[in-house]
Amino acid sequence: MPIEGPRLLEEAQRSGLEIASVFARRGTVVPAVSSSSQVYEIEPAIFKTIQSTETSQGIIALVRPRYFRLPDIVSTANPLIVMLVRLQDPGNVGTILRVAESFGADGCLATVGTASALNSKTLRASAGSVFRLPHVWDLDIRQAASMLKASGIGIVGTAPSAQQTIDEWDWNKPSAIVIGNEGRGLSEEEKDLCDVLLRIPQCAAVESLNSAIAAAVILYEASKQRMNR
Template sequence: MAANDRVFGQHAVEALLSRCPERVRELRVQADRGDGRMRGLLERAAQAGVTVQPVARRELDALAGKVRHQGVMATITPMTPLGEGDLPDMLMALERRGTVPLLLVLDGVTDPHNLGACLRTADGAGVTAVIAPRDRAAGLTPVVRKVASGAADTVPFIQVTNLARTLDLLKTFNLWIVGTCGQADTVLYDADLAGPTALVLGAEGKGMRRLTQDRCDVLVQLPMLGQVDSLNVSVAAGVCLYEAVRQRRIASPVPNG
């Protein structure tokens, strides 16, 4: 059993059973847990026709390692990360449908908890895809999948070998590249995020690399009104993405009824 075949935690497993039950091959559940939430999860698994295997807690502990399993592990058919070769086809399909893309680009985020949180927020904000470098950056590990609470299996995750070249490709599809930088002259709320946009956030502590920053059409900063001078990358991603959501709702209001 490979590490990327496993999803731990009740919320993450519930999300999989709700969104893509066909990818869940089996559940292993802690045999002595019978709380209400676990009973609900087992009912959903039964409805989806998923095999459930009761096991001792020590078996789940051994499988999970340092990940909190909350009494349940799903064995899944993992979503394979895409490569840069898949990106043009995705963007052309969006153009044909008239869909305005919103991409989240993470430049060297290495903390799996941060990547998982970014994926979860990206799912909530309706992001088209999350793009990250293949090297010196976190991938779709079990920790990422658990923190993402199912979003690692709903948001396309594209790993690229050359991030600067990928940003150049996005420009050929008329995406506006918006990077975050604490020294930027433009405040986030003054930037236009309603059109085809790729939001670029840098790594924890270091920020964006110079080559990445040079590819951005505009750099923006989040106003910091207190004593700290920066936000965690996953928090900053949430602020930026939901500002894009807000602007898009104004540009294309959702009809009542």
């Protein structure tokens, strides 16, 4: 998996990932890496052709990511899980991964149609959380919902019209928070797969919150309840 920039390289190392190779633009200071990592110095003109962003700061590394299976996440004791349904903005996906790790989620699931966890924008927005938070991508939502329910995990969807608010749900129970598509939210079929629909209480009639902001608010409430139990 390619990553760009010294900060992501340092986060990958801090997360215990194996750094296979580092490609540095000539003259760039390379963060200390394991002696087993191959370091190559690249001429600036050539380096420019292989970088995918302008923020690489002269560093591209190839790392070996960890791979997880759905049972690895759902079998966690009293899990708190985030499930992304067709989120298309990699910036939102990365931010949610970062927020999920911050508030103690045990893992993140994503259905087919969600921006890749390995997208360069996702990697940057996650600020290294993608290296540490267990995650499984490209799931069929029905199969994932079936396994969650079979494992005793409550599937919690969100809808502005829901009667119950997020602070009225007992987050000390095993729970999977479902975050829908940025523009359309959850479809009626997807809502039917949920055990409960909740809404975020708001002071003004704002049409909807950004998906990453909504996830942060819900995860904060879940984390607060779990810490105070």
